[in-house]
Amino acid sequence: MGNKSVNLKALAAHLGLTVSTVSRALNDYPDISLATRKRVKAAADQLGYRPNQNARRLSIGTPETVCYLMPRQIGPNAQPFVAQLLAGLGEALNERNWDLLVSQADASVGDLASIERLVKSGRIAGLVISRPLKNDPRVKLMQSLGCPFVVHGRTEKSDDYAWYDVDGEDAFVTAVNHLARLGHRRIGFIGAPLQYQFAQERLDGYVRGLSHNGLDQDPALIQIAEFTDEGGTAAAGLLMDLDEPPTAIVCVTDMMALGTLEALHSRQIMPGRDVSVIGYDGLHFGKHAHPPLTTMAQPQAHAGRRLGDILLSIIDGAAPTKFQELQRANLVQRSTDGPVTTSTSTGQTHVSEREESR
Amino acid sequence: MGNKSVNLKALAAHLGLTVSTVSRALNDYPDISLATRKRVKAAADQLGYRPNQNARRLSIGTPETVCYLMPRQIGPNAQPFVAQLLAGLGEALNERNWDLLVSQADASVGDLASIERLVKSGRIAGLVISRPLKNDPRVKLMQSLGCPFVVHGRTEKSDDYAWYDVDGEDAFVTAVNHLARLGHRRIGFIGAPLQYQFAQERLDGYVRGLSHNGLDQDPALIQIAEFTDEGGTAAAGLLMDLDEPPTAIVCVTDMMALGTLEALHSRQIMPGRDVSVIGYDGLHFGKHAHPPLTTMAQPQAHAGRRLGDILLSIIDGAAPTKFQELQRANLVQRSTDGPVTTSTSTGQTHVSEREESR
DNA sequence: TTGCCTTCCGAAATCGGTTTCGGTTAGCGT
DNA sequence: ACGCTAACCGAAACCGATTTCGGAAGGCAA
Numbered sequence: 001m002g003n004k005s006v007n008l009k010a011l012a013a014h015l016g017l018t019v020s021t022v023s024r025a026l027n028d029y030p031d032i033s034l035a036t037r038k039r040v041k042a043a044a045d046q047l048g049y050r051p052n053q054n055a056r057r058l059s060i061g062t063p064e065t066v067c068y069l070m071p072r073q074i075g076p077n078a079q080p081f082v083a084q085l086l087a088g089l090g091e092a093l094n095e096r097n098w099d100l101l102v103s104q105a106d107a108s109v110g111d112l113a114s115i116e117r118l119v120k121s122g123r124i125a126g127l128v129i130s131r132p133l134k135n136d137p138r139v140k141l142m143q144s145l146g147c148p149f150v151v152h153g154r155t156e157k158s159d160d161y162a163w164y165d166v167d168g169e170d171a172f173v174t175a176v177n178h179l180a181r182l183g184h185r186r187i188g189f190i191g192a193p194l195q196y197q198f199a200q201e202r203l204d205g206y207v208r209g210l211s212h213n214g215l216d217q218d219p220a221l222i223q224i225a226e227f228t229d230e231g232g233t234a235a236a237g238l239l240m241d242l243d244e245p246p247t248a249i250v251c252v253t254d255m256m257a258l259g260t261l262e263a264l265h266s267r268q269i270m271p272g273r274d275v276s277v278i279g280y281d282g283l284h285f286g287k288h289a290h291p292p293l294t295t296m297a298q299p300q301a302h303a304g305r306r307l308g309d310i311l312l313s314i315i316d317g318a319a320p321t322k323f324q325e326l327q328r329a330n331l332v333q334r335s336t337d338g339p340v341t342t343s344t345s346t347g348q349t350h351v352s353e354r355e356e357s358r
Numbered sequence: 359m360g361n362k363s364v365n366l367k368a369l370a371a372h373l374g375l376t377v378s379t380v381s382r383a384l385n386d387y388p389d390i391s392l393a394t395r396k397r398v399k400a401a402a403d404q405l406g407y408r409p410n411q412n413a414r415r416l417s418i419g420t421p422e423t424v425c426y427l428m429p430r431q432i433g434p435n436a437q438p439f440v441a442q443l444l445a446g447l448g449e450a451l452n453e454r455n456w457d458l459l460v461s462q463a464d465a466s467v468g469d470l471a472s473i474e475r476l477v478k479s480g481r482i483a484g485l486v487i488s489r490p491l492k493n494d495p496r497v498k499l500m501q502s503l504g505c506p507f508v509v510h511g512r513t514e515k516s517d518d519y520a521w522y523d524v525d526g527e528d529a530f531v532t533a534v535n536h537l538a539r540l541g542h543r544r545i546g547f548i549g550a551p552l553q554y555q556f557a558q559e560r561l562d563g564y565v566r567g568l569s570h571n572g573l574d575q576d577p578a579l580i581q582i583a584e585f586t587d588e589g590g591t592a593a594a595g596l597l598m599d600l601d602e603p604p605t606a607i608v609c610v611t612d613m614m615a616l617g618t619l620e621a622l623h624s625r626q627i628m629p630g631r632d633v634s635v636i637g638y639d640g641l642h643f644g645k646h647a648h649p650p651l652t653t654m655a656q657p658q659a660h661a662g663r664r665l666g667d668i669l670l671s672i673i674d675g676a677a678p679t680k681f682q683e684l685q686r687a688n689l690v691q692r693s694t695d696g697p698v699t700t701s702t703s704t705g706q707t708h709v710s711e712r713e714e715s716r
Numbered sequence: 717t718t719g720c721c722t723t724c725c726g727a728a729a730t731c732g733g734t735t736t737c738g739g740t741t742a743g744c745g746t
Numbered sequence: 747a748c749g750c751t752a753a754c755c756g757a758a759a760c761c762g763a764t765t766t767c768g769g770a771a772g773g774c775a776a
Contacts, residue, residue, distance in 0.1 A: 023735085063412060377726095
């Protein structure tokens, strides 16, 4: 406590050298004799010397820090993958001893102002933006600020910056194909507000999937709601109360799919037998739903790691447009998908269970 | 892009003043005339000037940053509350314009070394430690470093530092009481490795609950496993394979409880009717389990916020021991608890469902 | 007019590093 | 003995802010 942590000056005094010599010794300058370098390093970690990062970064001119912008909606159903993402990011940054800052926009200041302050104050060398809107002002801001960034997801027009995304459109085509193959012809869609690009993509996939299978599109079968379980329940309720309810439902989120299951149960409808449900995300929790939720799983184990590597590459000078990575989601069949049943016969529940790919 | 962000010198030149005057004007020193102050501020935000934080912090001598230490185990079943916690922390820090760093120990360096480097390099003014071990070397390290910190949870001996925790022992007494009141006399316990203090506390609560209800303690009814759903499944399997299996099971984690439900289902045992199960955490997801999981819910909506406020207070000079806050968990009855059934009669499923407190 | 006290601002030190530039010393060849 | 080149280290500028100290200008009383 009493001993202020040793700094360069103290270390230099201890060694009978000047700060400049010590600094260069520690940084392996070739014009310092190997003997001195060794001596200095030994003394350094004997005294527990750690260079002050604020001073160092001020001097070398880079903050050696990147920032992850937390998604806004953090409620009781917080996104579990935030932790995974941060872990991956941290891993990439650790290799360089860079720091990871997380920031949520100060409510009193606003998103854009927060970001602008962050980069102009020289605190960060790069930024990770997640869950962008169709036309997200944050990417334009970052571009005009000339600050490296990478987006987790995409915007509507995504040709001139770096992003890492999972192909939601393709995933929904796959889901609809799967359901069509099982005989379903009335397939409902439960979506999120279309200001989010991911919501639009998945809707596009749904539509494309329908036409690809020669099914016609009924506007009544498309329900938009907040992407929470309650939102899913409400939307599913509307769908099932139609005169001609769907025999299958695809949901843009596992959370909404869970809500959908809830709505079905409260109507004594058995998911996977009477009505099929497919979610999206591949949340581990889906395994424990009733019945276990079939879903389009994102391969997001390494998303954070990739985002980190991409961002660092851009900071190093690579062209952002070189990094536009589209991953594919894959169908994880659990038990909420099944063949269409013509009547409400008490058919056999579909129980095929495969484990998701780790 | 081309324009390097304006710094004090540039701003001063623009105004025809010196940097010292401009700096003091921006910081509302009284020895600068009000007129000049206004003029300077106007010019500052017209030019979009933001003080370089590295320089500023070096000068004022505090990093204005606190760090959250990520828990290690971040797998497919990542902790959803990490995001919530970070949100709360960020909120507290935003009020002062402080930064939030997240760090996971560099695998190649080790936990303690990472921490030591972090504080000695002057990057952080305080630290949040989560999920401590019984005898966690990190708290001793922080104490010897003289760096403010707060623990989310407690260690075995927790009298000389600041912490915020939920009373796991009390919670398990409550859970056992509840089950005993329902007539259960053989109650199993599925726990986590006892190196974690939370695991020990909850075991203590279980034991105390038993004796409080005059039940005797059978070592065979205590199973320890990793706190994942698979761990829960394995442990529950062992319990149910006993000659005299329990009629109720308490689990230290909702995740383990979900695994337990799995084990019961695979044995054609109906949770809540044949065997009661109570989890711990109050995860939102539990609502969608089959059947919905009864659990001891932590009031963790504001944990992050409180941790942040506590840490800031300590950094401001308050005595750490003033902050030792114990919250209570409360029973959220969903559908996996029910009265004991003497035989394997097909009794009525317990369906009381109350919603958790928001 | 002189002296003194405010009011306002500039010069310079400081935080703790990095990096450029220049100066000693030693070694070597001739 | 002389000159030249490496090898090694010190002095000082710099990064961009904050803060102490002191000085100039103006106002007021005597």
